[in-house]
Amino acid sequence: MHVGIFADMEGSFGIWRMRQCRMGTPEWQYGRECLTKDVNCVIQGAFDGGAQQVTVKDTHEVGFNCIIDKLDRRAHYVGGHFIRPTFFGNIADYDLVLYVAIHAASGTPDAFFPHTHYGIFSEFRVNGKLACEMDIYGAYLGEFGVPVGFVSGEEIAIKQALQVLPWAKSVIVDKRKEAYTSGKESIQYINEGRNRLRETAQTAVREASRMKPLLLPGPLYFEAVFRNEALANTFNTWRFNQTQNMVEWDASNMIEGFEKFNKLTFFPKNRYPFRRPLLFLMRSFYRIKNTYFVPTPNSEGASLT
Ligand SMILES: [Zn+2]
Numbered sequence: 001m002h003v004g005i006f007a008d009m010e011g012s013f014g015i016w017r018m019r020q021c022r023m024g025t026p027e028w029q030y031g032r033e034c035l036t037k038d039v040n041c042v043i044q045g046a047f048d049g050g051a052q053q054v055t056v057k058d059t060h061e062v063g064f065n066c067i068i069d070k071l072d073r074r075a076h077y078v079g080g081h082f083i084r085p086t087f088f089g090n091i092a093d094y095d096l097v098l099y100v101a102i103h104a105a106s107g108t109p110d111a112f113f114p115h116t117h118y119g120i121f122s123e124f125r126v127n128g129k130l131a132c133e134m135d136i137y138g139a140y141l142g143e144f145g146v147p148v149g150f151v152s153g154e155e156i157a158i159k160q161a162l163q164v165l166p167w168a169k170s171v172i173v174d175k176r177k178e179a180y181t182s183g184k185e186s187i188q189y190i191n192e193g194r195n196r197l198r199e200t201a202q203t204a205v206r207e208a209s210r211m212k213p214l215l216l217p218g219p220l221y222f223e224a225v226f227r228n229e230a231l232a233n234t235f236n237t238w239r240f241n242q243t244q245n246m247v248e249w250d251a252s253n254m255i256e257g258f259e260k261f262n263k264l265t266f267f268p269k270n271r272y273p274f275r276r277p278l279l280f281l282m283r284s285f286y287r288i289k290n291t292y293f294v295p296t297p298n299s300e301g302a303s304l305t
Contacts, residue, residue: 003051003205004094004146005042005075008133009060010103010113011153012038013193014302016177018113023061023290026298033297035060035101036067037305038152038197042100043072045198049205057088060101062282064290080283083276086144087262088137096208097141098150098201101173104157105132107225111156112175118265120235122245123225126216126257134161135216136261139254142214149211150204152197167211169204171196186303194305218252224264237268 009021014034019027039056046054054075058066063079071077082089091097104111107123107130116124116133124131138148138161151161152171162168173193180186204211226232229245236242240249240260247264251257267275 001051001095001205001208002053002055002093003046004088004091004097005039005046005054005056006088006097006099006137007035007039007056007058007060007066008099008101008103008153009035009065011101011157011173013173013190013197014180014305015101016112016175016180021060021113023065024295026295027300028065029295029297030299030302032065032067033070035065036070037194038100039066040070040072041194041197042098042150042152042201043075045201046098046205047074048198049202049208051205055094059088062286064283064286068291079287081266081279083279087140087258091141091144091146094141094146096205096211097146097148098204099134099137099148099161100150100152100197102133102151102153102157102161104154105130105135105160108132108156108160112154117261120226120231120265121224122227123223125223125225127221128223130160132157132160132164134214135164136254136258138165138214139216140258142212142216143253143255145213147208147211147213149208150201152200164214169200169207171200180302183303187305190303190305216254220251220254220257221248222251222257222261223248224261235264235268237270238263240264 012034015031020031056075056077058079078089104114106116106121108114148165150169154175155172158170224247226245232245236247240247249260
């Protein structure tokens with residue numbers, strides 16, 4: 001069995017503020033260590049559950065958040081975004097995806113850094129329903145026949161994910177500062193949490209046959225509400241239907257709908273013909289930058305494990 005471990009960042013144990021997820025900062029360098037430890041526990045769990053092959057797909061921002069040197073060597077590592085065969089690279093032979101460190105949907109009140117795909121939307125809906133990234137990525141993977149069977153992150157993010165992935169196993173992660181700066185208690189909380197990641201990933205892989213590819217019946221109607229109208233005007237280079245700060249489009253399935261979503265967020269019309277070489281250059285650049293040119297970590301008083 002080939003297990004894909006997808007890594008976002010916001011929902012890691014040890015992370016309590018936005019700056020720890022902002023690439024290039026000393027706080028992010030600390031956040032990377034947290035994420036890498038979480039991912040290693042999920043890798044271990046996947047192998048314990050019966051995976052023969054594990055690929056870690058790093059999805060936060062431009063990818064390359066995990067510290068590659070510190071990742072479990074048994075896992076193959078892939079960072080950044082792709083055009084073909086899919087946005088997530090070659091996923092054709094994945095049997096299951098475990099999604100680590102997720103966050104809540106754009107427009108979720110009181111959530112930690114809530115956003116859907118990109119931080120420019122105040123709300124994002126599919127067929128009238130507030131959509132989190134698991135609605136989008138889960139259904140995109142689903143159309144390639146790949147189920148998502150595990151999620152970890154803050155409670156509201158897990159609640160949203162389980163609405164569309166009711167079969168998935170989950171681990172809830174505290175986002176309050178006190179959880180990570182209270183000395184021995186924090187160390188115990190983090191250690192127990194990471195044990196849960198390992199055990200829950202193991203269960204998810206062992207029960208892989210019960211996990212279902214998520215399929216949203218089409219046609220699909222997407223509504224992206226931008227934070228303001230100026231942003232919508234800037235990003236809507238493909239001239240999708242727009243009313244003030246709301247941009248909308250239709251698609252017959254998620255693969256098509258997600259492609260249009262990426263045109264809106266990542267591939268403005270003038271760059272579209274060059275998207276493949278541009279993504280290749282970005283992946284190469286950030287792999288080198290985030291491996292060899294990194295700040296000294298600032299843990300800001302975290303109780304380190
Ligand atoms: Zn992220």
